Amino acid sequence: MTDIQALFERIAPLYDRLNDQLSFGLHHVWKQMAVDWLQLPAGATALDLCCGTGDLTCMLARRVGRQGWVVGLDFAAAPLAIARQRSDHYPQIEWLQGDALAVPFGDQTFQGITIGYGLRNVADIPQALKEMFRLLVPAGRAVILDFSHPQTPALQQFQQWYLQQWVVPTARQYGLAAEYDYLWPSIQAFPTPPTLRELIQQAGFESVKHYPLLGGLMAITVAQK
Numbered sequence: 001m002t003d004i005q006a007l008f009e010r011i012a013p014l015y016d017r018l019n020d021q022l023s024f025g026l027h028h029v030w031k032q033m034a035v036d037w038l039q040l041p042a043g044a045t046a047l048d049l050c051c052g053t054g055d056l057t058c059m060l061a062r063r064v065g066r067q068g069w070v071v072g073l074d075f076a077a078a079p080l081a082i083a084r085q086r087s088d089h090y091p092q093i094e095w096l097q098g099d100a101l102a103v104p105f106g107d108q109t110f111q112g113i114t115i116g117y118g119l120r121n122v123a124d125i126p127q128a129l130k131e132m133f134r135l136l137v138p139a140g141r142a143v144i145l146d147f148s149h150p151q152t153p154a155l156q157q158f159q160q161w162y163l164q165q166w167v168v169p170t171a172r173q174y175g176l177a178a179e180y181d182y183l184w185p186s187i188q189a190f191p192t193p194p195t196l197r198e199l200i201q202q203a204g205f206e207s208v209k210h211y212p213l214l215g216g217l218m219a220i221t222v223a224q225k
């Protein structure tokens with residue numbers, strides 16, 4: 001088991017509560033935006049990579065309806081167990097424990113792919129992007145939602161303050177300070193928007209659109225095959 005997998009196994013029971021508290025509920029809005037930008041029709045096929053506890057997956061399921069088919073894939077068992085519990089009303093969802101770097105479906109299986117706060121955590125970003133490209137139908141879209149690199153020095157300072165003075169102390173109340181300490185370095189190591197665009201293009205995608213949220217604290221990137 002990798003360190004990242006072990007980390008998400010540990011934080012799974014508190015993950016949703018902390019997400020709500022740490023983003024003031026805004027992560028629901030950003031996830032809905034990610035789903036909307038896929039522009040999937042009812043009945044479509046969709047994949048939510050690194051689905052965690054599955055809230056984004058359920059939004060995809062609402063979008064495509066019962067005629068559609070949605071796969072939520074994550075390599076950690078604990079978040080997937082929570083995801084399964086919340087999806088009683090969505091028979092169109094299939095939960096799968098697996099690796100985003102080697103997804104067990106054939107080429108061109110999905111019309112849309114989401115990856116929320118996941119790409120930053122995978123061991124090989126170019127490989128994850130190649131998998132997304134392979135799995136999409138021609139002209140299919142992938143939407144990446146994650147932390148990003150703020151556009152001004154003031155916002156960069158705010159992001160560092162927010163992560164170190166708000167996120168980690170809040171996580172400490174639940175005994176998870178060390179687990180949330182990794183966020184700041186992981187965001188620093190995550191590709192900047194121009195580098196991410198380049199990586200997405202190198203994976204084969206035809207077009208890339210980058211939408212900063214809150215001055216670039218977060219971003220949604222839409223890649224079209």
Ligand SMILES: C[S@@+](CC[C@H](N)C(=O)[O-])C[C@H]1O[C@@H](n2cnc3c(N)ncnc32)[C@H](O)[C@@H]1O
Pocket residue numbers: 004005008049050051052053054056073074075076079098099100101115116117118121122123
């Ligand atoms: C920060 S959570 C995001 C969960 C959910 N998408 C959300 O937005 O709330 C990142 C997830 O990525 C998963 N993950 C990281 N690397 C992975 C990989 N190579 N394959 C599958 N899942 C992976 C972790 O297990 C974790 O559940």
